[in-house]
Amino acid sequence: MNIPEQYSDTISRSELFADIPPDMLADILDRGRRQHIKAGEILFHEGDHADRCYLVLKGRLKLSKLHGQGKEAIIHYVEAGAVIAAVAVFKGKRFPVTARAMGAAEAIGWDRDAIMELISEYAQFAINLLRFAIDRIEELQTRYLELAVEQVERRIARALLRIMRQSGRKTGEGIEIEFKISRQDLADYTGSTLYTVSRTLSNWGKRGWIKSGRQRIVIINPHALVSFSETD
Amino acid sequence: MNIPEQYSDTISRSELFADIPPDMLADILDRGRRQHIKAGEILFHEGDHADRCYLVLKGRLKLSKLHGQGKEAIIHYVEAGAVIAAVAVFKGKRFPVTARAMGAAEAIGWDRDAIMELISEYAQFAINLLRFAIDRIEELQTRYLELAVEQVERRIARALLRIMRQSGRKTGEGIEIEFKISRQDLADYTGSTLYTVSRTLSNWGKRGWIKSGRQRIVIINPHALVSFSETD
DNA sequence: CATGTTGTTTGCGCCGGCGCAAAGATATAA
DNA sequence: TTATATCTTTGCGCCGGCGCAAACAACATG
Structure with missing residues (x-):
């Protein structure tokens, strides 16, 4: 995969690549697969086998979770630069939410093996993934509190x-x-x-x-x- | 720090040490500091500078978040074997919740530098931390949905x-x-x-x-x- | 343009859950 | 034991927010 020139800004600004030198960055990007998602299309469904983790390059995604009788909760609006579906790091897990593109969108996807390799080779990559996870936890906790009180x-x-x-x-x-x-x-x-x-x-x-x-x-x-x- | 014999069961069962060989385990434990928390005592306060991350060895902790006028939401009940305050991995962050011991409790704490070293040395350790974070995200998302609908x-x-x-x-x-x-x-x-x-x-x-x-x-x-x- | 589709507004009625207040129950201290 | 504090129960009244229904507004399509 070529490094997508037009998104170099999004990429370099993403927390996923904080403190990662350019040559490693190129290698990491190289091991992913670029994907285009049309407006309204679904990148992955809640409950599907989580085999791939994504960095959003362009556009926006809506992460939502379904509940019987058509009820639905929107868990998160995701912007370019964000990582989603880090759950794919773990074998046998399923996506806990559905990701739908709100306009034309683009992402880089790494499958489980690739992520595992990247984590063992680049410690900083694991830390950056952890940062995304913890930011999400904080936002969820805050919104949970709001919803509760x-x-x-x-x-x-x-x-x-x-x-x-x-x-x-x-x-x-x-x-x-x-x-x-x-x-x-x-x-x-x-x-x-x-x-x-x-x-x-x-x-x-x-x-x-x-x-x-x-x-x-x-x-x-x-x-x-x-x-x-x-x-x- | 000696390996706490009486908690070897809790430790070996904790997901934090999944797929980590015994000698590495001993080293990891060695770099932490054991801490006792009396019943009702607070391990850390929401908003305090997060300088340390913990593995709960014994007892239970209540993680809660405050909102004006005495209102409060309980975010999580934590059991022995769980990791809390992984947020301490990141410089400058603050605890997003308060952790109070519900009975006499015990934990191992690692300060930021120790965790960073462990992550770079043992890739599996980072993955295990990530697993805890992602489990928490999933639970929070599920509870958020419940609360919403x-x-x-x-x-x-x-x-x-x-x-x-x-x-x-x-x-x-x-x-x-x-x-x-x-x-x-x-x-x-x-x-x-x-x-x-x-x-x-x-x-x-x-x-x-x-x-x-x-x-x-x-x-x-x-x-x-x-x-x-x-x-x- | 006309026609269908999808999203928005607002009046109206209702009810789930809140919150006070006061009494009862269970624990801790003296 | 008595006294005191803390937790729980329950009657009562109220109201924030829900949800139907119907009209309206904005977009899409041919």
């Missing part, structure tokens, strides 16, 4: 802010969420419902804090959201 | 079953939870309230599914709880 509207505010920080783009109006996100998506992400999210966003729109349309949200006044999520 | 009583049932599997002991009456656990604890663990938990346990007691007293729960009919948590 905070009211719905607060959770929605925090979710919006978290997504904004991760995937926000400055525009003339304010900070726009870069990907399509429906009321249902936000509900699945916050453990709420389509209706409650709609009412809440509607309310914030009237107050001028945000502007929202079909699958589109612009945060006009982040500070108002922050103080709403903290005060009272 | 399931009703309170179902969550309480699942929580009881999870704790039973991890810390249950067969007695004449049924399977007893080995540590003291109050209604408030269960509420903090399930994202509910003292009152709702009490009413629920009371109800299950009347049906003969469980028997419960002050900080004590015996599961008489696990099957009933399982089907309650799944059906309908």
